[in-house]
Amino acid sequence: MTGMKTFWQALPTEGRWLLSTVAIQTLGRGMTLPFTIIYLHEVRGFDLGLSGALMSLIAVTGLLVTGPGGTLIDRYGAKRVLLVGLAAMIAGCTLLAFATHPAVAAVALVLIGVNFGVSWPGFNALIATVVDGEVRQQYFGVNFALVNLGIGVGGIIGGFFVDVHNPSTFTAIFLVDAVSTLIPMALLLGPLRRVRTQGDPEPGEAPVAGYRAILRQPAVLWLTLLTFISVFIGYGQMEAGFPAFARQVSEVSTRVVGLSFAVNTAVIVLLQFTVLRLISGRRRTRVMQVMALIWAVSWLLLGATGLLPDSLAAAIGVLAFMGVFAFGETMLQPTVPAIYNDLASDRNRGRYNAINSAAFQGGAITGPVAAGVLLGEGLSGWFIAVMVAGCVAICVLAIALERRVSPAANGVTADAAADGAAAGGAAAGGAAGAGAPGAGAPEAAGDASER
Incomplete structure (x- = not known):
């Protein structure tokens, strides 16, 4: 509680406005997210294959829009782009509530x-403009927990409310989703109307870098690959690979699968702030390696459930998988967005967050x-093997990233970096006096600044 109070006091007013409404904003999304394909197939009577293809339009459109959206954010500011996106969300949810034809649902x-x-790069750019330093990493983590809380509670409410024999119940939840989108719109037009995300160029400053120049930076390239693989073996499996394995291989009931998602939400909400305290000031790349090891354990747990099906x-084991996996999630969300935004400047923050978003959506x-x-x-055994191999790949990519990213972007405080440099210099001087010039300096510096 003390940690949360300190964090809250460190936030500027704009940051408090953003954070205080997150769970309410996502409540409507949580009510519709698990039931959209059920609505399309069982309520509107669309073929299951067609319903799945329609659902994919969300991710495909998001991926296509992300790049131009990032450029527009840098040029016109996150607020304007987000308002357009939120208006599209309201129109989409309202239209979907009454869609009786596949073409209408597709639109x-x-x-x-x-x-x-546009919402991912837009809100991340907005957050990074409002908060910085260690508070920024904490913000991303707390925001993630609140998003999960809103979606989790919304899913529970939706599960009790919707009835496939009563289409009006589905119409109601999509309209609630549309209404909940008015909350961030009100924030952008009210308390956050003066927040400006785009930076002005200094006299004689070079033009802002485009996507090609940003991706040529080794740190960005390695981070983007790491993000893609993390999502590929992580979130990309939550709506497909995990439920399919649990039902077909582990042979557990749908009730167990549903309960596992509740376990996921509970672990994130309960542990996120504790994890934030533990990782504060530590190298983010090291945190990612720990996350990868935790995820490897979770996938091995799930694989073991296939040895004792229908028991x-x-x-x-399925419930344990989701709990352990959620523990790893609490380490991913505070670190990756923070690195992207610490590498970016106010003039290209939209593009950096768009690259992050594109990598995420590609994996999804x-x-x-x-x-x-x-x-x-x-090939259930190979499925688990691919997931574990992905965890190993994350560890390798994190090591490569650590060699190419600055200590500041990697979450090392200025004091820790200075202490590490001083320790390295002292070790080098001592070794030189002993007749071995420079011996041991890198190791000493690494030990002193390992956090």
């Missing part, structure tokens, strides 16, 4: 995808495809 889902494509042990699109191929062919 609605494309509009929702437009918002998804209490399998059910417990390809992850289910890979899971479908492997599990569809009955």
Whole structure:
């Protein structure tokens, strides 16, 4: 509680406005997210394959919009771009609530995808403008926990409320989703109307770098690959690979699968701030390596449930998988967005966050495809092996990233970096006096600034 109070006091007024409404904003999304494909297939009567293709329009549209959205954010500011995206979200949810034809549903889902494509880079740019330093990393973590809380509670409410035999219940939740989108719009037009994300160029300053120049930076390239693989083996499996494995291989009930998502939300909400305290001031790349090891354990747990299908042990293992996986999530969300925004400047922050968003959406699109191929062919063992191999790849990429990213962007405080440099200099001087010039200096500096 003390840590939360200190964090809250460190936030500027704009940051408090943003954070205080997150859970309410996402409540409506939580009510619709788990039930959209059920609505399309069972309520509106669309073919299951067509319903799945319609659902993919959200991610595909988001991926296509993200790049131009990042450029527009840098040019016109996050506020204007977000308002357009939120308006598209309201129109999409309202249209979807009354969609009785696939073409109408397609238009609605494309509009929702437009918002998804610009909201990630837009809100991240807004957050990075309002808060900085260590508070920024904490903010991303707390924001993630509140998003999960809103979606989790919304999902529970939606599960009790919707009825496939009563289409009006689905119409109601999509309209609630549209109304909840008015909250961030009100913030942008009210308390946050003076927040300006785009930076003005200094006299004689070079033009802002485009996507090609940004991706040529080794740190950005390695970070983007790490993000893609993290999502591919992580979030990309939550709506496809994990449920399919749990049902087909572990043979647990749908109730257990549903309960596992509640466990995921609970672990994130309960542990996020504790994890933030533990990782504060430590190298973000090291935190990612720990996360990868935790995720490897979680996937091995899930794989073990396939050895005892349709049993209490399998059910417990599925729930344990989601709990352990959620623990790893609490380490990913505060670190990756913070590195992107510490590498960026106010003049290209939209583009950096768009690259982050594109990597995330790319993993979210390809992850289910890979899971479908492997599990569809009955290669459940290979599916788990690919997930664990992905965890190993994250560790390797994190090591490569650490060598190419600055200590500041890697979460090392200025004091820690200075202490490390001083320790390195002292070690080098001592070694030189002993007749071994420079011996041991890198190791000493590394030990002193390992955090």
